Amino acid sequence: MRADARRNYDHVLAVARTVLTEQGADASLRDVARRADVGLGTLYRHFPTREALLEALLRTSFDKLAAEAAELELSSSPRPALVAWLRDCVAFTHEYRGVISPMVAAIEEPESALHASCVTMRAAGTRLLSRAQNAGVARSDIDGVDLFALIAALAWLNDQPSTAPRACHLMDVIADAILTGPVRDDDDVAPSPPPTGQSPRG
Template sequence: MRADAQKNRDHLLAVAGTAIAEQGVEVSLRDIARRADVGLATLLRHFPTREALLDALLRTSFDELTARAGELETSSAPDEALVSWLRDCVVWTTEYRGVTVLMAAAIEDPDSALHASCVTLRSAGARLLARAQAAGTARGDIDGSDVFALVAMLAWLGDQPSLAPRAERLFGVVASALLTSAGGS
């Protein structure tokens, strides 16, 4: 890709990230193009669909969260690693309003541009969970899909103005429920 085209693409992603953080994932593509000072055709040349734009925007974050899981696997106690990663995921998902709905749909749709990234992210959480389960610090009756769903649930709480003040306390309740009495949070 030419340097000027890459610069335009990066600018569109930065503007889209801000717009989605403010208005949610259903923000108008026309509005994103307007904010970026380009025509809609320019936006669509770089990102032919909303999902392609979201995939490009979110993939880096998914990759970072997956890498973070790998770091935690080797640097933290199993229960601490699981809770820390869960917190990182929840914090990230609350940055982009409505992204949890997309993630929940994409993980079930192999044709989705976001599918592979969501599956990789779920697998990273499942590895942390399995490690904590093997150490006897996490409940044995849950799996990676449950952890993925808990991220979505906790992020949804943060998206709801009337519930957001409870989000941190409820995160603690959920984290404690994931762990056995041998674990901590």
């Protein structure tokens, strides 16, 4: 990509990040083009579909979560490693309201621009879950698909005004439901902090 084309691409992407942060994953692409001061055709040349734009925006976060999972496998015991990754994964979905819906759809659609990144992220979580199961600290009747579904459910709950204040408490409930066996000293996991001005039970 030529230097001027790269600058234009980066500018559109930066504006898109601002618009989607403000409006959520369903933000108008026409609004993105208008605020970036480019034609809609220019936007579509860079990002042919909404999924392609989301993939460009989310790629760094997906890669970071996959890398974090690999690091946690080496640096933490199975129970806290799984819980820490699960919390960070749910927190990531809060960046853009409604992003979990296209992520779930992309898992089942190999042609989606988001598919490969979502599958990689799910695989990273599956490895942490399997490690915890092999250590006897996570229930054995769930798999990576279930874990991704729980992340999606928690993300959806956080998107709803009526349940968002209880998101941290519900995260703890889900984590407790996944884990099994007594907590050992090296398995200590601090509870997730409540949102500002909220108690864990909302």
